[in-house]
Amino acid sequence: MNRDSGMVDEQSAASDPASEARLAQEAFASYAAPLVGHATELAAAAREDASPEALHQLRVSLRRLRSLWWAFEPLLEKNENARQRALFQYLANAAGKTRDWDIAIELLTQQDSGASDIVPKLQEARGIALATSRETLSNADVKHLLRDVLANTSRELNTAHERVPLRKFATQRVDASARSLKKCMKRARHAKRSDYAAFHDVRKAGKKLRYLVEFFEPALEGGCKRTLKRLVEIQKRFGALNDVVASEELLHENAALFAGAGDTDAALQWLHKERKRRIRAAAKLLR
Template structure:
């Protein structure tokens, strides 16, 4: 029996090879969800999350890639995610509307019809976007660019630098949100997006970062949940305002919008406590 040579060099993990390790499962998840949209209602949400993670992944590796090419791919992923998100908004809206409106005020058939119509539009948009070949071409192009690079970048150093960049961005947005007026929702929404980006990076690089960094995931998830609840209230408010036909009459719509506004304010206060606002 041949004795293993302890001095034999192991394959070195670098930032270039780590990209494919992260990207391939996300691409597979997105395509799996896209293929099952007709079977399971929750697949739209899962697809949206997978596409969002892929966008963050491309942002993370942007320093090692052609910036313009990366932004083109990220824009494509954003458009596909928005198609899924437009239908997802109705999934969020239905339980929240039933919580805030009298049953008599709602016309359930109209709500369900609007939801079905949104899902059909999402399916059509995603089908027209050629998601499968687009994602495979993206992965092939990015891997080729990374694997032909002359310089190999240590993954631990790369992970630290990108996480620090995302942490600074989150802190900047938290300061901006604290200074913003309560009705300046865009500043608060930016906090949620920055927290989400940092969370995804910590998950991508969990094996390459100090344990104390990965432990931040718990607080980030809490922040993301509270700001996500705020975002749900704001999104549903805009959706209802654009689709007042789901109510039995104008007075019912006005009353529900007022109730949603109060919910939004409560959720904003809860979210604000996490950033000292």
């Protein structure tokens, strides 16, 4: 990996020798096919499994697919690639609606939140969201949809005239993602604490870079352990902040649902206080 990324500073003895000769176009399916298979299995399981973890793992899998398609964007037709990534985002959002309610319930059942009286309403809303998520994913026919996207993208790559060595391509894409993260961190470092959008951009950029490093690690020249450790910590802290912000938004957007159900103001006050605490924790990683 190019050290211009500023993220990697140790050599790896685990680089795949075969990656020297591999082409990016030929390697695509080896990355994409397992992800598509896993997402298909999770979508099928989500129809039967109402647990928070099932839909969470489906959303993560779809986000990883979106990042992989972003990585191969320079080798693909731009508009079609954007459409495919939008599809992954749509499906991830469908799964994520229920997950957002799960997070809110988990947060507001904490003893000091003062919001235990509105939890039944949260659980009721979660049940409605689950039914909607399942219907959306079922109507989308995730299995055939993802397989078609995989087949079309693989065909486009395999019939293209341009051929790029995997190691060169992977290094360029990881470095591009790393530069994006550094820019986002710089903006967030100088942003007001009330500017959540700047912090949210760090979270998204860090998550994308983590996925790309995980995809391409065997093909990269530099070691990635310290990089991944750093990215996991960024994702953890900025993700914890996002959980609180998303829960605040849910309560505001569904205020009518909680009318007469309990002290919503107490819940919002606790979430606001928790947001400040988590912003401070996330900001420490920007130094």
